[in-house]
Amino acid sequence: MLERLYRRRMPVDDVLSSETAKTLAQFTHEIRRPIGLVITRRGAVQDVLVGAGTEPSPTTLATFRASPRSLRGLRLIRSHLKEQPITQEDLTMLGLLRLDMVGTLAVTHKGEPGLLALAHLNPPSPQGQLYTLLKPTLVHQCPVSFETFIRELESDLQRQSVSHTMVQNQTAILVSASPKSKAEQEERLAELAELASSADLTVIDSLVQRTQSGHHRFQLGSGKLKDVLMQAMQKGADLLIFDQDLAPAQLRAIAEITDLTVIDRTQLILDIFAQRAHSREGKVQVELAQLRYLLPRLSGQGTSLSRLGGGIGSRGPGETKLETDRRRIRERIDYLEREIDGFARHQDQRRSRRVRQAFPVLSIVGYTNAGKSTLLNVLTNSQVSAAPRVFETLDTTSRRLRFPLGREVIITDTVGFIRDLPKDLLAAFRTTLDELRDADLLLHVVDAGAKDLDAHIAAVDTVLQSLTLDQLPRVLVFNKCDQLPNGQAETLCRRYGAIGVSALHPETLPPLIQHLEERLAALVPMDGISQKSAAPTITLASRP
Numbered sequence: 052m053l054e055r056l057y058r059r060r061m062p063v064d065d066v067l068s069s070e071t072a073k074t075l076a077q078f079t080h081e082i083r084r085p086i087g088l089v090i091t092r093r094g095a096v097q098d099v100l101v102g103a104g105t106e107p108s109p110t111t112l113a114t115f116r117a118s119p120r121s122l123r124g125l126r127l128i129r130s131h132l133k134e135q136p137i138t139q140e141d142l143t144m145l146g147l148l149r150l151d152m153v154g155t156l157a158v159t160h161k162g163e164p165g166l167l168a169l170a171h172l173n174p175p176s177p178q179g180q181l182y183t184l185l186k187p188t189l190v191h192q193c194p195v196s197f198e199t200f201i202r203e204l205e206s207d208l209q210r211q212s213v214s215h216t217m218v219q220n221q222t223a224i225l226v227s228a229s230p231k232s233k234a235e236q237e238e239r240l241a242e243l244a245e246l247a248s249s250a251d252l253t254v255i256d257s258l259v260q261r262t263q264s265g266h267h268r269f270q271l272g273s274g275k276l277k278d279v280l281m282q283a284m285q286k287g288a289d290l291l292i293f294d295q296d297l298a299p300a301q302l303r304a305i306a307e308i309t310d311l312t313v314i315d316r317t318q319l320i321l322d323i324f325a326q327r328a329h330s331r332e333g334k335v336q337v338e339l340a341q342l343r344y345l346l347p348r349l350s351g352q353g354t355s356l357s358r359l360g361g362g363i364g365s366r367g368p369g370e371t372k373l374e375t376d377r378r379r380i381r382e383r384i385d386y387l388e389r390e391i392d393g394f395a396r397h398q399d400q401r402r403s404r405r406v407r408q409a410f411p412v413l414s415i416v417g418y419t420n421a422g423k424s425t426l427l428n429v430l431t432n433s434q435v436s437a438a439p440r441v442f443e444t445l446d447t448t449s450r451r452l453r454f455p456l457g458r459e460v461i462i463t464d465t466v467g468f469i470r471d472l473p474k475d476l477l478a479a480f481r482t483t484l485d486e487l488r489d490a491d492l493l494l495h496v497v498d499a500g501a502k503d504l505d506a507h508i509a510a511v512d513t514v515l516q517s518l519t520l521d522q523l524p525r526v527l528v529f530n531k532c533d534q535l536p537n538g539q540a541e542t543l544c545r546r547y548g549a550i551g552v553s554a555l556h557p558e559t560l561p562p563l564i565q566h567l568e569e570r571l572a573a574l575v576p577m578d579g580i581s582q583k584s585a586a587p588t589i590t591l592a593s594r595p
């Protein structure tokens with residue numbers, strides 16, 4: 052009997068034809084259970100769902116796809132034995148699945164069709180309602196002429212998206228869900244917000260949830276996730292960013308219930324690197340990291356690749372490459388790895404050349420945005436790009452610096468660190484970071500005004516450890532001391548055994564310069580140059 056429902060065809064302009072309504076009511080009356088019809092725009096019945104709250108089949112959802120700017124091309128009309136408004140469950144389904152419409156058909160006690168209630172989505176707006184409920188009517192009096200109605204609604208959604216992308220940047224909602232305390236999570240979200248704005252995203256909302264430890268299917272409870280997704284849609288957010296890394300299975304589970312772009316912190320960082328990489332070497336390194344990250348997330352995801360539209364979460368490797376199968380991606384990874392080996396060899400030559408120059412090397416390291424490039428600029432009178440955003444620098448720059456007593460050194464500035472630096476990224480940036488191995492002395496620059504100073508210092512320590520560079524002699528430098536109230540900088544420096552400076556105020560630098568000169572004199576005595584097998588006749592090649 053139910054199978055007969057699949058053979059129903061309706062005129063394209065009817066939300067529900069009177070004939071179908073009659074059959075639906077009759078069957079519902081007989082089996083005493085609600086029946087849902089999933090109907091295509093051509094008026095065919097795609098799925099028949101028995102019971103309240105049942106969802107369209109995964110095959111159907113995979114065949115009919117939606118984007119945040121378009122609808123799925125399916126509507127769901129469910130019968131009910133009692134006259135009842137559209138359930139919250141059905142409205143959630145309307146939003147998450149981006150259905151054309153949802154509706155309920157009341158069935159009278161005689162098994163005849165009663166009132167038909169309908170709801171549809173609205174174009175997103177900050178204050179507006181996500182959906183509109185239409186006044187229930189009898190089926191044959193339904194005022195909606197479906198084909199025209201849906202065409203207009205789709206073009207409204209489209210228009211919204213055009214003005215949206217032209218007028219403003221992409222918007223994001225940040226989510227943190229972990230067993231950590233709310234305060235801790237909020238602190239991390241502040242950093243995530245900085246990362247987001249560094250990627251030119253506008254953060255429109257954020258949400259923190261303390262969860263039980265252990266792995267959730269969705270990282271946070273499914274009810275909560277649905278809430279967040281609905282909010283995101285209502286506010287017209289383009290993407291949802293998790294502070295926690297999402298396991299491939301989690302990403303897949305989330306992708307199954309929404310067409311919204313959902314990414315995690317690692318992906319965001321990779322994306323920023325992809326935006327910023329200019330040198331051939333940097334680009335190769337970022338692409339390699341992105342592909343390594345993507346590979347396990349591709350399995351069985353043939354269809355969902357199409358959700359990687361433009362923008363954040365999809366930059367870099369590019370859609371065409373993403374659409375190639377895993378084997379092709381592995382080949383690409385092999386190729387990039389070989390290319391990076393090539394860089395490494397080349398760099399070895401460069402380095403041995405520099406070592407032969409016999410200048411001691413002083414390398415600036417530190418948390419991103421600590422002021423490393425600014426310090427290099429002021430020390431060496433250079434113009435390396437420095438900006439108030441994270442990951443401004445991705446490549447290594449070397450400059451010569453002559454100390455007051457005449458000693459010359461090479462000073463290098465490189466990519467900044469961050470806590471939980473994605474390990475694929477760390478691996479891919481091996482050649483860039485390998486330059487740190489030449490250092491005779493590391494200059495660890497810390498933003499003295501950072502709220503979570505200790506976390507920043509610890510994060511840098513961790514990265515240095517994982518690069519096995521923690522044995523190198525180090526000087527701790529607290530920068531941006533101008534931002535601290537009088538006296539506080541001194542106290543702080545004393546407590547950490549650091550030297551306080553402000554790269555924006557050159558008059559604060561002499562103590563640092565003097566200290567560096569002394570440390571280097573002790574570490575690399577002038578006659579100690581020979582230890583680096585110097586060939587002093589060769590002069591330094593032009594600046595890199």
Ligand SMILES: Nc1nc2c(ncn2[C@@H]2O[C@H](COP(=O)(O)OP(=O)(O)OP(=O)(O)O)[C@@H](O)[C@H]2O)c(=O)[nH]1
Pocket residue numbers: 417418419420421422423424425426436437438439440441442443444445466467468530531532533534552553554555556
């Ligand atoms: N108030 C103040 N701001 C500073 C100081 N030093 C640097 N800044 C600012 O801090 C921001 C970041 O400086 P950068 O030199 O780009 O920092 P970085 O460590 O190289 O950052 P990445 O390359 O992104 O890792 C810039 O806007 C600088 O103007 C300082 O001593 N005081």
Ligand SMILES: [Mg+2]
Pocket residue numbers: 423424425436437443444465
């Ligand atoms: Mg920099």
